[in-house]
Amino acid sequence: MKKNQQQDLKKGLLPRHVQFIALAGMIGTGIFKGSSDTLNIAGPSVIVAYLIGGLLLFIIMAALGEMALAYPNLNVQHLVNKAFGFQVSFLVGWLYWINWILVTVVELLAAGSFLQFWFPSVPLWLLSFLCAIVIVAINLFQVKYYGELEFWFAGIKIIALIAFIILGFLLLLGLIPSNLHDPLSNYTEHGGFFPHGLGGTYSAFLVVMFSYGGAELIGVAVTETKDADRVLPKIIKGAVWRVIIFYVLPILIICGMMPWNKVTGQDSPFVQVFSSTGLPGAAHIMNFVLLTAVLSAANSGIYATSRTLYSMAQSDVAPKVLAKVSSKGIPFIGIMITSICILAGVYLAYLTPSQVIGYLMTIPGFTVMIIWMSICAAQLKLRPLYKNKPAFKVKWFPYTTIFALVSLGIIFIGFLFNSNNLIGTSVCLVTIGLLILLSFIYKKPDGRKIIA
Numbered sequence: 001m002k003k004n005q006q007q008d009l010k011k012g013l014l015p016r017h018v019q020f021i022a023l024a025g026m027i028g029t030g031i032f033k034g035s036s037d038t039l040n041i042a043g044p045s046v047i048v049a050y051l052i053g054g055l056l057l058f059i060i061m062a063a064l065g066e067m068a069l070a071y072p073n074l075n076v077q078h079l080v081n082k083a084f085g086f087q088v089s090f091l092v093g094w095l096y097w098i099n100w101i102l103v104t105v106v107e108l109l110a111a112g113s114f115l116q117f118w119f120p121s122v123p124l125w126l127l128s129f130l131c132a133i134v135i136v137a138i139n140l141f142q143v144k145y146y147g148e149l150e151f152w153f154a155g156i157k158i159i160a161l162i163a164f165i166i167l168g169f170l171l172l173l174g175l176i177p178s179n180l181h182d183p184l185s186n187y188t189e190h191g192g193f194f195p196h197g198l199g200g201t202y203s204a205f206l207v208v209m210f211s212y213g214g215a216e217l218i219g220v221a222v223t224e225t226k227d228a229d230r231v232l233p234k235i236i237k238g239a240v241w242r243v244i245i246f247y248v249l250p251i252l253i254i255c256g257m258m259p260w261n262k263v264t265g266q267d268s269p270f271v272q273v274f275s276s277t278g279l280p281g282a283a284h285i286m287n288f289v290l291l292t293a294v295l296s297a298a299n300s301g302i303y304a305t306s307r308t309l310y311s312m313a314q315s316d317v318a319p320k321v322l323a324k325v326s327s328k329g330i331p332f333i334g335i336m337i338t339s340i341c342i343l344a345g346v347y348l349a350y351l352t353p354s355q356v357i358g359y360l361m362t363i364p365g366f367t368v369m370i371i372w373m374s375i376c377a378a379q380l381k382l383r384p385l386y387k388n389k390p391a392f393k394v395k396w397f398p399y400t401t402i403f404a405l406v407s408l409g410i411i412f413i414g415f416l417f418n419s420n421n422l423i424g425t426s427v428c429l430v431t432i433g434l435l436i437l438l439s440f441i442y443k444k445p446d447g448r449k450i451i452a
Contacts, residue, residue: 031211031247035254035270036263038211042204043195044187044255047248052407053208054244059404060372062394063379069390070382076375077311083378090317090439091432092374097308098431099367101338103213104301105345106364107294108132114291117271118284128346131295136339139302141328150303153296160289161246164270168253190259205411206365206421211247213368302338309334317442366428369412376405 038046067079074082077096081089112128119127138149170176187193194201254269263269270290271283310331313323326332379394379401394400415421416429 031250035211035251038204038207039251039254039260039263039269041196041207042200043191043193043260045194045196045198045201046204046208047251047255049201049204049208050211050247050251051244053205053212054247056372056404056407057212057244059394059400060375062392063401063404064375066390066393067375067379067382069392070386070388075307075311076371077308077317078315079378079382080374081315081317083381084374086315086317087436087439088374089312089315090442091435092371093308093312093315093317094435094438095367095432096371097305097312099213099364099371100301100304100308101341101345102364102367104298104305104338104342105348107298107301108135108342108346110294111291111298114287114294117287125346129343131298132339132342132346135295135298135302136335136342138299139306139335140330140332150296150299153292153299157289157293157296158242158246160286160293161250164286165249165253168250168257168273172253172256186256186259190261195260202411202414203418206415206424209365209368209372209411213364213371302335302342305338305341306331306334309337363424363427366412366415366424369408370432373405373408373412376401376408380405 035046038049042049064076064079068074071079071082077089077093080092108128108131109124111131112124112126115127115131116122116124167176196203250270254263254273257273258269263272270286309318309322310325312318313320322331322334322337324331324333380398383397416425418425
């Protein structure tokens, strides 16, 4: 009994925790900071990219939910292992861990940049370092406390986004006095709705994929969720349409309230919008909300990375020591390893403070697409093998899953050959090559060679 307690994660997450954890993972730097990048790349037509990305997101979430019900207590990495075996599971598991390390670093650097709104003389790396210490400390408590804090963290930014949407539409319609003049013309002027053509819209997909990455966190949290088979379908259906609304409507408002080519990228477009309206104190309030939002996403990132290490250790694609949990039911060693890697990432901000966020945001876009493609492929492989038919299934299977898999493949290949993504492409390909090589060196514990 004691041994079991040391090896199993505690099921301390309630349905409301899991729903908000998924939202927290998706609503972070991608929308609050990354929206400035996508607007510069595609102009107002980035809305189309977010809608198409949302459709792909729904298919991925539905496929993941179906598999989670067919195979209870198996998370994303376990499912890939069951479908394709050791080597693919090794690649996907470690790639997912690297993805969330980078995402968490980006969120912490964004938190530091938002703090610079009030403390402009303090270096970015120091502010980000302080944020990292706070977030790591939160994850050292029992998972139910993490879930509760994440519930309120996510609640703040969701309420703020709803307030932004309502206030934005009132300003656009002229129902609230402001210094805006004919804001609706911003959708058609300055190069039109497609200022950089369809190519610009296509180019924005990499940041869009980064933004939506985090939805699959439900597939990580399922092993610590009470009554997962009952609540998971409802959570998936609710999370997808909420996230699409929280991305598309704010972008619509931003494009209407200021010319897309006036988005600087130095501050969040959300803060820029409120600053331009002349509403007293609104920019400070919004900046506080944005700070809470990215800290929430970083909080989810540390949760995802530590649990991924734990599940990989269970599947023998990582050292067994990572499967040990503390008396509080948390993977303490995994959290410590994750923390060291995150601090190394924050150190990059010390070396290149003006470029590090932009560079790091491109890499998770690649890895998210690979993870999503592996989820689609796993569902195609496992569906005929289900022993128990799940109550929740993907409609029009296999055509919907194949559509998502092919679409993600086209986007992925397109970005590999885009010269603007040279750094991200190089890092991604080198990482994949090294992981494939390691998958042949690292063998399952059966007396052959093992990397410990």
